[in-house]
Amino acid sequence: MSDSLLKIHPDDNVIVALTDLPAGATVSYNGHTYTLPNGVAAKHKFVTESRQIGDPVYMYGVTVGRATQPIGQGEVITTFNLRHEADPYGLAQRQPYTYQAPDASAFANRTFMGYHRADGRVGTRNYWLVIPLVFCENRNVLTLKDAFERELGYAQSDQYRDQVRELLHLYQHGQIDVIRKMEPFVAPEQNKTIHSGDSISGALRRPFQNVDGIKFLTHEMGCGGTRQDSAALCSLLAGYINNPNVAGATVLSLGCQHLQTDMLEKEVRRQNPHGKKTLLMYEQQVGTEYELMTQAIKDTFLRLIEVNKVERQPAPLSELCVGLKCGGSDGFSGISANPAIGYLSDLLGTLGGRTVLAEFPELCGAEQNLIDRMPDDQRAEKFINLMETYAAQAEAAGSGFDMNPSPGNIKDGLITDAIKSAGAARKGGLAYVADVLDYTEPITAPGLNLLCTPGNDVEATTGMAGSGANLILFTTGLGTPTGNPISPVVKISTNTKLKNRMPDVIDFDSGPVIDGQQTIEQNGAALLDWLVGLASGTYLTKAEHLGQDDFIPWKRGVSL
Structure with a gap:
């Protein structure tokens, strides 16, 4: 790779600037010289040949746009001179494809320590889920979250509450001017940089060392929308329960919503015949919120005792299932x-x-x-x-x-x-x-x-x-x-x-x-x-x- 330029594919007619290039600069790449009339900021691209209105621009070997006005050689492509365009696709255009797998021998005998599930899959974490079938139960889920996380050692740091407490103290003592003149709070030493070697078992307070966390989901669905949305939510929640990183779930249901508990149970079994441990709570059947929450707390706690008995065991890297995403x-x-x-x-x-x-x-x-x-x-x-x-x-x-x-x-x-x-x-x-x-x-x-x-x-x-x-x-x-x-x-x-x-x-x-x-x-x-x-x-x-x-x-x- 050049220190300042990169042409990704031989068929491309743009070059990427890897560093800021000033206006008027003359640059060379693979024996060709280009003068940049306006300069090119790092990460942006300039054309290697003049483009007229309607001419295609290629990058990664494919069409990525068409010129909306003339673009001179060395000029930067922008939203003002280029519009989106992509190549057509279809079965009729299929071409033979060959692929040479990389040498993976260095990883062939590597293992990771994971949680082996009854369906044969292996988790990288051991979580218990608490989920609502409908948005009406969100508050109850968040109440359970506060109770379990604080008492079982999974809660986040109170550093921001400490800052509010300090500001409140100053306000109550009439020191508003002191607040205005304060420098920004300095992060505690341990939070300035979180290192990749920080242990997952660092919370010494946790009584359940083999339970990596209790995860509390909330959402705005389950009723009032289309039945298709409820069905999709059902499949998604079942997928979360069946994820190899999850041991089981506590499910809160109001009772009258579109997404019923029998739908969820059926979908969990359809996706995974081995099933997962699931606790179902029905607010309208139980009666009072207090009774619902007391039952949920007791039954969930008993399940955590069982989940904590599961320990990590060696597993081959073939048991990894990795999502590939980009953003920002x-x-x-x-x-x-x-x-x-x-x-x-x-x-x-x-x-x-x-x-x-x-x-x-x-x-x-x-x-x-x-x-x-x-x-x-x-x-x-x-x-x-x-x-x-x-x-x-x-x-x-x-x-x-x-x-x-x-x-x-x-x-x-x-x-x-x-x-x-x-x-x-x-x-x-x-x-x-x-x-x-x-x-x-x-x-x-x-x-x-x-x-x-x-x-x-x-x-x-x-x-x-x-x-x-x-x-x-x-x-x-x-x-x-x-x-x-x-x-x-x-x-x-x-x-x-x-x-x-x-x-x-x-x-x-x-x-x-x-x-x-x-x-x-x-x-x-x-x-x-x-x-x-x-x-x-x-x-x-x-x-x-x-x-x-x-x-x-x-x-x-x-x-x-």
């Missing part, structure tokens, strides 16, 4: 972190593990490559149908896939959805596609799976965990705290500046790829090596330390 993306995402976890995906698939690439709006423009990698026409047709149906729903609401890039994406070089998507698809590596799944369908096939979810960070991670991911890799160029209640979310920076600026949310750095210190393959292999310790419970992700338990079910409509 920048112009380096498709160059460093995304291809690095794509290589990890290929390694894990070679070992018999499962990976899952989601967020279908961010596969726009990469469809044909994925279709070529499908094992058969049946799966290819399913993928095409899911993409076309999703795109049509978005367009019917006046919002197409082309509107996916956010202001932050655009500012950092992702000018069109096709540019963003072509880079995002690199998270899927080069392997053949093993299976195509609709939202909430369980991940079963070894290798790379495609799962239909929105691109929205939390809706996508929520969906991947619901389909069985026991770890999630999340690349970011701008920084995001996104986490998940049951599946550890690893935040991977595309550039080292981000890692240094936001150390409390970033777990792993792919910046060395940009700096030329590591190859994509070296970075991906180092990440897989680090994941073994994470899966074993040797340490936590930053999102776990922060208690970032994001959960948003997808209402099957328009969400990009």
Whole structure:
């Protein structure tokens, strides 16, 4: 990789600036010289040849846009001179595809310490869930959360309550001017940087050392919406109960909502004939809230005693099921972190593990490559149908896939959805596609799976965990705290500046790829090596330390 320039694919007619290039600079790449009339900010791209109105722009070897006005050689592509366009795709365009699996021998005998479940799957965590079937029970769930977490040692630090208490004390003593002049609070030494070696069992107060946590979900669904939304929520909640990181669940039901307990029980058994331990509580049958909560507390506590008897045992890396996600993306995402976890995906698939690439709006423009990698026409047709149906729903609401890039994406070089998507698809590596799944369908096939979810960070991670991911890799160029209640979310920076600026949310750095210190393959292999310790419970992700338990079910409509 050049110190300042990168042309990703031989067919591309744009070059990426890896560092800020000043106006008037003359730069060379592979024997060609370019003069930059306006300068190019790092992560942005300039054209290698003049473009007239309607001419295509290629990046990653595919069409990513068409010029809306003349663009001179060396000029930067922007939202003012380029519009989104992607190549057409379909079964008729399928081309033969060959793939050489990477050498995974260095990991062939590696194991992680996981929780073995009755259905044969292995969890990286041992959680108990408390979930409502309807939004009416959210308050009760949050009340249980406060009680259990504080008394069993799972509660987050009280440092912010301490700050409010100090300010209240000053106010009550008439010292408002002191408050105004105060310097910002300084973080306690142990919270300045959360290191990757921090132990999962660091809370000495915890009486249940083999229970990694009790996770409390809330949502705004279950009644009052469409029956289809309730059915989708049912499948999602069943997927969370059946996730290998979950031992069982306490389920709170009001009683009269669309999503009934028998629906959930049936769906849990349909997804997993071995079943999971589930406690069902019915408020309208029990009577008073006090009776409901007392029963829930006692029965849940007794189950925790049983769950605590389960201990970690060795498991091969083939038992890992890893979600592949990006968010807060920048112009380096498709160059460093995304291809690095794509290589990890290929390694894990070679070992018999499962990976899952989601967020279908961010596969726009990469469809044909994925279709070529499908094992058969049946799966290819399913993928095409899911993409076309999703795109049509978005367009019917006046919002197409082309509107996916956010202001932050655009500012950092992702000018069109096709540019963003072509880079995002690199998270899927080069392997053949093993299976195509609709939202909430369980991940079963070894290798790379495609799962239909929105691109929205939390809706996508929520969906991947619901389909069985026991770890999630999340690349970011701008920084995001996104986490998940049951599946550890690893935040991977595309550039080292981000890692240094936001150390409390970033777990792993792919910046060395940009700096030329590591190859994509070296970075991906180092990440897989680090994941073994994470899966074993040797340490936590930053999102776990922060208690970032994001959960948003997808209402099957328009969400990009």
